[in-house]
Amino acid sequence: MTHAGSSIPRRQLGRYLKRGREEAGLSLEAAGEALEWSRSTMYRIEGGGSAVKARDVTAMCSLYGMSPEMTSALIALAAETKANGWWHAYGDTLPTWFELYVGMESAASRLRHWEPDSLPGLLQTRQYAEHLLRSHPELAEREVGRLVELRMERQRILKRKKPEPARLEVIVDEGVLRRPFPGMVDQLLHLHNQVAADVATIRIVPRDTPPNYALTGGGFVMLEFPTIGIRTPEPTTVYSESLTGALYLDKPAEVAAYSVRWRALEGLSLDANRSADLLATIAKEM
Secondary structure, three states: OOOOOOOOHHHHHHHHHHHHHOOOOOOOOHHHHOOEEEEEEEOOOHOOOOOOHHHOOOHHHHHHOOOOOHHHHHHHHHHHEEEOHHHHHHHOOOOOHHHHHHHHHHHEEEEEEEEEOOOOOOOOOHHHHHHHHOOOOOOOOOHHHHHHHHHHHHHHOEEEEEEOEEEEOOOHHHHHOOOOOOOOHHHHHHHHHHHHHEEEEEEEEEOOOOHHHOOOOOOOOEEEEEOOOOOOOOOEEEEEEOOOOEEOOOOOHHHHHHHHHHHHHHHHOHHHHHHHHHHHHHHHHO
């Protein structure tokens, strides 16, 4: 299993090229016009949305007046953007906007996940995942099967040997745990076992919690990354998903706002021990 495919090198290369363009005093449109590329192509390259050919990197570095040493380093980085992670095998069913997330998740060292509506994919049993995906009106049975396999494959990051397993911290709403379906007891026991095995930390926001700003606005994941060699570490990134796409936020002010929200959610939730007791209680009640 490849743990860090093309997502991280693509994002790093994009940031270097964007910085070079800005230092050259060129707008996105001006650079695109000079290179005879569309604005969307420029945006995709700088956002880490696609692999980049060496000749394209050379052309951009030349336009931006970047040094030969930096140009050589970025050409080498561009070669890494072509590497395929294990998730590329699911490209026929994996949305492009989610493909980037799977690559980042695979490379992360810490994941903080707030989920008000369903259980995080990394903690779902196969039966829960199947039930959830089958409720989607636009997914064919084959797509459901492929997406379930992808979800099960993603969970391997929590038990890998090298690099160190990602540290998963989850806060969920109690209502999510009380939504009944035939396999919910097994799902709750699975959560309890993951906590007992120190695979994940799970905290629960009780259902009688008063309204609070931190409970609004949908779920999100905060991803933190290790330093790889001498390369600048990937910045902490907030991932927020919708029905048709996702936001990737990594500006310091954006990350700070979500950090404040995470601390507020911690203040609203039960501690880890009381959450584990509540998990067991809900399982018995079902």
